[in-house]
Every structure is written in C-alpha cells, then in structure tokens.
Amino acid sequence: MSIVGKLLANRRAGDQGLAWHRPNLAGVDTFQMTSPDFDHESPLNTIHAGKRVGGQDRSPALTWSPPPAQTAQLLLVIEDPDAPTKAPFVHAVALLDPTVKGIPQDALAGVDPAPGVRVLRSGWGRGYLGPAPIKGHGPHRYVFQLFALAEPITAAGGKSVESAKPHAILEAGQSIARARIDAFYERR
Template sequence: MQEVDEVSDSRRPLPHDFHPPVPEFEVTSEDFSAGGVLPLDQVYDGGNLSPQLRWAGAPAETRSFAVTCFDPDAPTGSGFWHWSVFDIPADVTELPRGAGSGDFKGLPAGAVHVRNDYGTRDFGGAAPPPGDGPHRYVFTVYAVDQERLGPDADTSPAAVGFNLRFHTLARAQVIATYEAPQA
C-alpha cells in the first residue's frame, strides 16, 4: 500500500475556488480582523452568535445578497457549512451581530436561512476538534443577479452554492481562524 502525504489544512480549497472568477468587493467585521482569531462570541460553545458583517462596493446591478460561513479545514472530506442565508435585499449592506442566531433579530425580511451542517437553521459557531490545529472560517458575501435565488429553506448549503455559481455578480470574503486546544 502506498503512503499518502498529509496535506496541510492551509492548502485546502475555499468553497468558491471552483466557481468562475468574478469581481471582488469589500466585507469587514467589527467582531474580528481579517486573518485574525474568532472571538468566543462566534464559537459554538461560547456565544454562538453570527458576527457583525458590513459590505461595500457591490455592482450596481445587484438584486440581492447571500452570506455564508464555511470551514474548509473540517475533518470531513467536504468541509463544514456553518451558515447559509440568501435573498437578502439589495439595499441591505450590513448584518448586525446575532442576526443569524436565535430569533434572527436584525435579519432582513425575506431572507432565507437554510440548515447548516449542525442540522439547524441558524449560524453555528466554530467548533473544531480539540488539537486539530487552526481552522479557517470563510465568511463570504455574494452579490446576486436576481431578487430570489430560487431555493427554499429546506435546501442544503451545497445546493445553495450550486445556485450561487450561476448567479453571482461579485464576491467579498473575510477569513478568521479558530483553534480548540488539545483536551
């Protein structure tokens, strides 16, 4: 049997690496810095709150937005979807902290939340296995070319990603890391 070299988590692809290239715009968070560490508020057994996100520079023809959070470093072979929400109206350029958590206060009317890989319809915070090293949490905002993406709340995040592949005008991302120490 041939040995296979372990591939470093930092080389695992991001969810949109397989999509056609599109222009970029900007997304920031008051809760963490790009390349920084997620605070406990965004950790599953911490606050488990979706972070505040603000975006700017989307194309004028944007009809709606979608927001996702993906961990490409999860030891699943396919990553882990922590958050997927779409049909955010085009005039919305910010989600407050906690918009995707609990009672969805702050999530705009008409936005559709699908189940994350925890099986719940909300933001599920970071929870890498203890000692698994740092995981990247990729928060992506998609500028979408239609008001309604098409899927409903029973759709999987992968199927939402399939639809986004064909309807994304531009994309913004911010990445933070989190590591659970060895128990």
C-alpha cells in the same frame, strides 16, 4: 492534545471545496467586507464559538462596501475548510436583501434573524453554528463569503430555499461580484 485531534491532524477538507471556488460563484468583480469583531486572518472571540465549547454561537457583525448596482440578492456563506470532512463544513447560509449594507452581531440566529436576512439550513440545523473544532486539531479557518447575485434564488435542487441543503443553494446562485474575510479559531 486530544487523541482524536492528533489522529486527524493531517485530515482537512481543503480550500478547493469552498463556495469561493465554485465557477458559478466566481464573480468577476470584488467588493470589500470587514468586521468590527475581528480583523482579516485573526482569531475569533470565544463569544462567536459554539455553545458546546464554551461560546455563545453569536455570529460576528459584518459590513461591506456597496455591491454592483445590478445585484438582485446577496448570498452569505460561512465555511470551515479545515474540518476533517470531505467538503468544508457549512456554518451558515443566508440570503440578504441587496439594500442591506451590513449585519449586527447575532444577525444570523436561526430563530430571530436581523431585518433583511433570510437564514437557511447550515451543516446542522438552521442559522449560525459557531466554531467548535476538535480539540487538538490545530487552528481552523472560518471563511466568511458574500456573493452579489444577478438573480434571486427562489428554489434550489427542486426544493424551496428554506428546505434546500446548503450545496443546492450554492449551486443555484450566479455571482457577479464577491467579498471575503477570514478568521481563525482553535481549541487546545
């Protein structure tokens, strides 16, 4: 076990900081999200992990049932509430056209995202950052959250959506429905 992982074993950001629990994103309705790459509450394949830990930083494919008809935009957020930080670590933020019904593997690439996907800033850089938890810190949960927004986000925190930080994007949206699927990844 890594010494750093052992020292930080009990330090976790926690669920309360997830986008899922923000009052403006707690939509009344829910819809379903699934992935052909993992089952809910199962481990992610190494291909989806960060390059620095032997993965390929390829975002998993996701599909979802139709959101409410009045959806103006979809907001996809991937967070790690088990990171030893003050708030969950943001692995991806993207705005999607409401007609998109799913995304293929690697659709959240910072350079060449899938059609209908607008990749924004994440915790570090732009695009999907695969799991790379501290070795020996235990399993980390990766929460894939999709929010159906009543109005499109055009600016956040006084900046364009492209330059806004993730927390500003999360504050700017107003959800009418939401979907979620969780996965795990651990480095031993």
